[in-house]
Amino acid sequence: MAFQVAVCGPRYCTDADQANAYQVGQLLGERRAVVICGCGIGVMAAVAAGVRSRDGFVVGIRPGDSRAGASPDLSVTLVTNMGEARNAIIVWSADAVIAIGGSWGTLSEIALAKRRGGIPVVSLGGWQLLDQSGQPVEGIQYVGTPEEAVTFALNGGA
Amino acid sequence: MAFQVAVCGPRYCTDADQANAYQVGQLLGERRAVVICGCGIGVMAAVAAGVRSRDGFVVGIRPGDSRAGASPDLSVTLVTNMGEARNAIIVWSADAVIAIGGSWGTLSEIALAKRRGGIPVVSLGGWQLLDQSGQPVEGIQYVGTPEEAVTFALNGGA
């Protein structure tokens, strides 16, 4: 059974996020992980392109009701017609989650993955969380490079 | 973009259903359609095995919260944790639906596919529907063989 990695990130992302997403996709493709993404623009399109550049396999999980306009880099596209509730499916299907950049949708995926528990969650260039005392909330691995993100994800957080 | 065909059917199926499902899987695999199934036993496992025997591609959409016990024939497994609501995802993701055998779950997939509309829905060995006047309900193509089912599905109902 292939290792499945969800890669999440904003539709409207920075150039750095986009470059990171493409490189994360390349690394996961090279290592034959199946990549699961949200099937939109920005980080989602960049990671799909990266995976495809290495002949890897990438699944898109669409929030809307059709495949129209989906990236041609996707190996297969699932249509949920469930809006952002599809974020729950993305993280439940994953053995590890890599979040690239910060947005509300991305944050919901991190939160749903941590709520589920039991899988590594990595953040590359994303938002940070402070608890009620102003201390960092534990449970997210913050990394600085695509290589670190992929290594942490594939090692199961070990 | 690959043509995506949902193949639905009972967990507890007849021997004929199982043989039909395996053969439908083979035919779809040979013709390079992506197959989407519900990731359970019975018809679902048989169609996955058929696809795999032809090195085809088959996606399983699980109702539960884990991939444990999923068929090794599946190319990729999505975990919805949404119970039978995942039936809606199966049919929304499909360019055609083939139902093999009869059960309540299978009927829900036929009904959701027809409620969505716009794609061919084929029934091989399944239940029949009569309207309030006792007349057959239109909109389902009843066929007698796996070859007919696949031909109708791939031709878009034409």
Place this chain on the structure above:
Amino acid sequence: MAFQVAVCGPRYCTDADQANAYQVGQLLGERRAVVICGCGIGVMAAVAAGVRSRDGFVVGIRPGDSRAGASPDLSVTLVTNMGEARNAIIVWSADAVIAIGGSWGTLSEIALAKRRGGIPVVSLGGWQLLDQSGQPVEGIQYVGTPEEAVTFALNGGA
């Protein structure tokens, strides 16, 4: 804990369906059952109006992403943004299901309720099902009047 009854039926229904739905709503309202419906037009609007005419309580479960246009007869409206996957929520929330009239959406609700099992499912003026041998599929109580439908639903199928 109040008894919760799902009432399902077509958007585009017959006059008889509409009259039946209104009367089923009245009877359930009088008997203080909570009614759950799909929050659309046709049977869904008629049952809500019937419940309200008896100062009963009726919940609408919307498939779309807003409450705009929801019937003013609804006591509360839940917005799922999940399309017809909301049908699964309607039947999971119910202690009994009454289907009035025939349509694909209505059939999906009957099928999902039977797939779940354990609750009475009543059909008033709906489609009929035949199995592979041409025999009626068991498990749905076909009734002829709103009074019979409500009595069967509230008695738990007994």
Place this chain on the structure above:
Amino acid sequence: MAFQVAVCGPRYCTDADQANAYQVGQLLGERRAVVICGCGIGVMAAVAAGVRSRDGFVVGIRPGDSRAGASPDLSVTLVTNMGEARNAIIVWSADAVIAIGGSWGTLSEIALAKRRGGIPVVSLGGWQLLDQSGQPVEGIQYVGTPEEAVTFALNGGA
């Protein structure tokens, strides 16, 4: 059409969270808002009890597949069988969201509400978010008392 307020918070909450939740429930009940909650223990149970103490109306949206064990304070209980994907339904159904305390599930509800947009989101005693530059992420109203939370929510963020 009644104003609908989602109140979210941890299962395992502090005493302060619990007291805040009860008081928020009382205030919303007095002002005749419909309260929507996640139907669990902790903050969810406390807000339901607060609403009920004022004869208000409170809807529970369950993640599991049954109503067994649901709080008797709930006016009506919807069963989604969709796990934490039900968080999307809670926020889509709301005209305003009040989050009390911090947890991953609560964070997912805040994030999904902001991803949807267009409604006020209030945090009482919850986590804080910093963007990539270490600056607070805008869009959440942090308040110090139940009264402030309810006032902000009911005024539509104005």
